[in-house]
Amino acid sequence: MSVLCPAPERAVGGRIAAREEPPGTCGNCVVIPVDSERAVTSDQRLPPASRGAAAAARTHMARRPPTVWLRLKRSPAALLGMLVIGIVVTLAALAPWVAPFDPAEQFFDGLTLEGRPLAPNGRYWLGTDLLGRDLLSRLVYGARVSLLIGVAANAAALSIGTVIGTMAGYFKGWTAAVFMRFTDLMMAFPALILAIALAAILRPSLWIVALVIGMVNWVWIARVVYSQVLAISGREFIDAARALGVPTPRIFWRHLFPHLIPTLLVWGTLGISTTVMFEAALSFLGVGVRPPTPSWGGTINESQSYFLEAPWLVAFPGAAILLTSLAFNLVGDTLRDVLDPTMRGRA
Amino acid sequence: MSAYLLRRLVQSVLILIGVTFITFVLLYALPADPARMIAGRSATTETVERIRAELGLDQPLPVQYGRYLARLVQGDLGRSYAQKVEVEALLASRLGATFLLMIGGIAFELLIGLPAGTVAAVRRRGAFDRSVMVGAFLGVSAPQFVVGLLLLYVLAYKWPLFPLGGYGSIAHLILPAVTLGIAGGGWYARIMRSAMLDVIHQDYVRTARAKGAGEARVVTRHALRNALLPVVSMIGLDFGTFMGGVVVVESVFGWPGIGQLAWQAIQIVDIPVIMGVVLVSAVAILLGNLLADLVYPLLDPKIRYG
Numbered sequence: 001m002s003v004l005c006p007a008p009e010r011a012v013g014g015r016i017a018a019r020e021e022p023p024g025t026c027g028n029c030v031v032i033p034v035d036s037e038r039a040v041t042s043d044q045r046l047p048p049a050s051r052g053a054a055a056a057a058r059t060h061m062a063r064r065p066p067t068v069w070l071r072l073k074r075s076p077a078a079l080l081g082m083l084v085i086g087i088v089v090t091l092a093a094l095a096p097w098v099a100p101f102d103p104a105e106q107f108f109d110g111l112t113l114e115g116r117p118l119a120p121n122g123r124y125w126l127g128t129d130l131l132g133r134d135l136l137s138r139l140v141y142g143a144r145v146s147l148l149i150g151v152a153a154n155a156a157a158l159s160i161g162t163v164i165g166t167m168a169g170y171f172k173g174w175t176a177a178v179f180m181r182f183t184d185l186m187m188a189f190p191a192l193i194l195a196i197a198l199a200a201i202l203r204p205s206l207w208i209v210a211l212v213i214g215m216v217n218w219v220w221i222a223r224v225v226y227s228q229v230l231a232i233s234g235r236e237f238i239d240a241a242r243a244l245g246v247p248t249p250r251i252f253w254r255h256l257f258p259h260l261i262p263t264l265l266v267w268g269t270l271g272i273s274t275t276v277m278f279e280a281a282l283s284f285l286g287v288g289v290r291p292p293t294p295s296w297g298g299t300i301n302e303s304q305s306y307f308l309e310a311p312w313l314v315a316f317p318g319a320a321i322l323l324t325s326l327a328f329n330l331v332g333d334t335l336r337d338v339l340d341p342t343m344r345g346r347a
Numbered sequence: 348m349s350a351y352l353l354r355r356l357v358q359s360v361l362i363l364i365g366v367t368f369i370t371f372v373l374l375y376a377l378p379a380d381p382a383r384m385i386a387g388r389s390a391t392t393e394t395v396e397r398i399r400a401e402l403g404l405d406q407p408l409p410v411q412y413g414r415y416l417a418r419l420v421q422g423d424l425g426r427s428y429a430q431k432v433e434v435e436a437l438l439a440s441r442l443g444a445t446f447l448l449m450i451g452g453i454a455f456e457l458l459i460g461l462p463a464g465t466v467a468a469v470r471r472r473g474a475f476d477r478s479v480m481v482g483a484f485l486g487v488s489a490p491q492f493v494v495g496l497l498l499l500y501v502l503a504y505k506w507p508l509f510p511l512g513g514y515g516s517i518a519h520l521i522l523p524a525v526t527l528g529i530a531g532g533g534w535y536a537r538i539m540r541s542a543m544l545d546v547i548h549q550d551y552v553r554t555a556r557a558k559g560a561g562e563a564r565v566v567t568r569h570a571l572r573n574a575l576l577p578v579v580s581m582i583g584l585d586f587g588t589f590m591g592g593v594v595v596v597e598s599v600f601g602w603p604g605i606g607q608l609a610w611q612a613i614q615i616v617d618i619p620v621i622m623g624v625v626l627v628s629a630v631a632i633l634l635g636n637l638l639a640d641l642v643y644p645l646l647d648p649k650i651r652y653g
Binding site for chain 2: 077181184185187188189190191192193194196197198200201202273277280281284285287297300304307308311314315317318321322325326329330333
């Protein structure tokens with residue numbers, strides 16, 4: 001039984017065989033050519049991102065040839081990425097206990113006598129912002145906004161993209177035609193301008209920002225899922241399931257969906273990076289989550305006109321955005337190498 | 348070829364109509380009232396109603412959209428609500444600056460990305476390769492406004508090598524172009540590297556080596572030509588990617604282009620201007636895609652469109 005080794009059939013098929021390995025292996029895990037019913041083990045229904053892989057590793061590490069987790073662990077880039085993600089998630093989750101101060105409190109000693117923000121010092125480690133609030137505390141709380149929007153927007157994009165891509169790829173015909181034309185249309189949309197306009201006019205809450213980003217980002221996922229489903233739904237085991245009279249929803253869920261998991265895992269992880277940056281850009285333009293809620297992009301927006309005198313107000317939130325986005329990129333990229341053997345050793 | 352081109356153009360026009368439709372519905376369905384925005388807070392209800400009637404905003408949505416399309420066909424994008432100017436004139440006065448910025452961004456991407464990716468592939472797994480990959484990841488993960496502000500701080504404020512924003516000379520162009528192109532530089536480095544790795548193990552490269560060509564010649568004359576294909580095909584797509592990025596970059600550097608125009612229009616719900624910008628962006632994206640598809644067969648005779 002393969003863990004997250006990509007699509008068993010693919011491994012048994014042409015590409016691996018061409019490398020003159022015995023059928024049934026893919027170099028890293030033994031692939032028993034099971035029917036896809038059985039391939040849907042608990043491991044394959046893991047939640048996305050590294051925590052799922054970690055859980056898989058805990059239960060199976062002992063008996064198993066290198067799994068996704070073990071191979072992720074072997075990559076220093078992915079390790080670094082997971083470490084950073086772990087830190088950011090911990091800080092966000094424990095914000096009230098970790099943050100040294102209340103992020104909203106304007107300290108009377110938080111500004112200089114001339115009313116300027118304080119540079120990093122012993123009391124306020126990362127300095128204070130224009131209103132005399134502790135920057136470190138605001139960044140810690142801002143991690144919540146970034147991660148929540150990152151995950152929520154991405155979940156929205158993944159669900160919409162998967163549903164539409166699957167429908168189009170499976171039913172073909174006019175469903176696919178309508179869908180493909182609509183994706184073409186969405187592709188021609190200037191996404192950021194659309195999102196800014198929507199966000200500016202809706203005067204958004206955190207969830208609206210997430211929804212707007214999700215609405216703009218699903219197109220890419222739909223296209224990837226579409227082409228995958230198109231390929232998979234032409235295979236014999238889908239025909240067999242159909243011939244046996246398996247209801248269509250069950251075919252989707254038990255036979256098709258498991259094959260999409262590696263793709264969704266990769267795109268989901270990479271997508272969080274995109275989304276975090278997208279949210280930061282919206283907040284930077286002043287149409288993201290509204291103040292006084294602390295957000296990384298928003299902090300930079302507020303201090304933009306002051307950044308020559310107080311560069312730390314741009315540098316620290318900027319570093320937070322960069323590190324978070326980088327971390328998800330590193331993990332997502334390694335996941336892609338691990339999950340897609342055709343990409344191994346490249347890019 | 349001409350049949351293909353015609354089909355693509357017809358498709359593009361249909362997509363553009365779709366784009367105007369969706370933008371129109373979204374903008375008018377939203378709870379902002381342009382008539383009230385124009386009239387100002389203290390205006391009486393009658394004034395607001397009069398402005399609404401003048402702008403045709405009192406008509407049902409399908410009628411409004413029909414009128415918009417009818418004018419659009421004649422090349423009339425409407426008038427800005429805020430400044431009593433034709434939208435075409437506003438766009439025309441800004442397009443040049445944005446185009447210049449995009450060309451600068453693309454030049455920077457290619458200048459950084461292609462050589463870095465090529466050398467990284469040739470010296471695979473070496474120190475240079477690793478640092479290129481690290482740099483590429485950083486470039487792709489860095490938010491443009493952070494890069495822009497930090498470049499301004501370091502290269503325009505601490506060491507005043509460049510002007511602090513503004514427009515007018517090559518010196519003004521460099522920092523915004525670098526900011527716009529930094530993510531793309533990372534992408535191109537990675538794509539170039541993997542394209543090069545694909546090519547460099549192929550038989551004809553081995554043949555070139557076997558006949559005694561020097562390594563530099565093998566790389567530049569034989570491998571590079573084919574490896575460039577996937578990269579060149581992407582340049583057209585950059586115009587589309589940049590269309591969003593210019594809003595942020597132009598805002599950081601005070602660059603008087605389409606992005607700033609869009610941003611100002613969005614803040615005051617100047618719908619004709621927003622529609623105009625979205626339309627111009629969509630045209631840029633579609634033309635970019637078309638360009639990418641048209642350049643490809645020129646570079647690779649194996650590809651032909653029926």
